[in-house]
Amino acid sequence: MTSMHEMSTVLRFCNLAIETATEQKARGVEEIVVEVGEMTDILPAYLYKYYPAATKGTILEGSTLTVEKVPVKAECADCGTVFHPDREHDYKCPACGGVRAHVLAGRSVNLREVRVIKS
């Protein structure tokens, strides 16, 4: 399937990073670090591919993009076990077989940090 959601994701975190750099009155940006949850279906390779085009002409131009994968972490609503849902266990809690779980991590794309050049 051709999917375009990586491009809009790139634009979203670039906008956030530009806002941050502007607030900081930065002269430039060296690097931005983005966390990509496993549960998002976002492929980091495409983020890297689109980044130069998305940042062209902005304060982010020429900066390095670093993408870190974040594994899914869920907390079982029945027994409180924190686990990594996987297909092998039918995405259920491996301790008690519970199906109600609260996703703690791995569901979003976050801009973690911006390394700004101040002077």
Place this chain on the structure above:
Amino acid sequence: MTDVRVIEVHQSVSAENDAIAADVRLKNRMDGTFMVNLMASPGAGKTSVLVRTAKALRDEMKIGVMEADIDATVDAETMAEAGVRSIQVHTGGECAMDAAMTRDAILAFHTEDLDLLFLENVGNLVCPAENDTGASINVEILSIPEGDDKPLKYPLMFEVCQAVLINKIDTREYFPFDDEAAVRRIHDRNPEAKIFFVSAKTGEGFDAWIEYLREQVSAWKA
């Protein structure tokens, strides 16, 4: 010497989308417009379900359809015949509607006099599940020929849906489809999901779905 500082941001990229989605829901709440984000694979029967649903409810409420599917399955004429106002929304190649596109569409479409508004999302089971559009509820249409294992392959889709229609039950004799397994897999993802077995072709099972929608619309306006 360059002075480089690390600025901790820790902000989700969906934060902006979620804020716009909340605005869309607030506007719809004030207008008394119940919005259904309808999602499905291409060919699952979104159009036929919409047409039959509209015909069942058009005498008691004002209905509109925002058609965002890339392949433009609903033409305005078909919906007009069913007594429904519709507009085409262009996603500009995006694989799903997001909250900003939805907000622009409802403003352009003047949805404020509608009681029931369908957003026919782009036909795929991955991207549409990731964006909150600001809809009152998410509904997924799964059809019998697609198989009962879809909830295993696309867990997020079934997690975000308040209701699932299992369409094309008139084709049961031709396709192996385990009702119990499908229901169990959907409820594993989302124990609260309402599940309706329907045929948009024959109308079988529609009464329960229509009654559900009627209740939802009146609760939204209360």
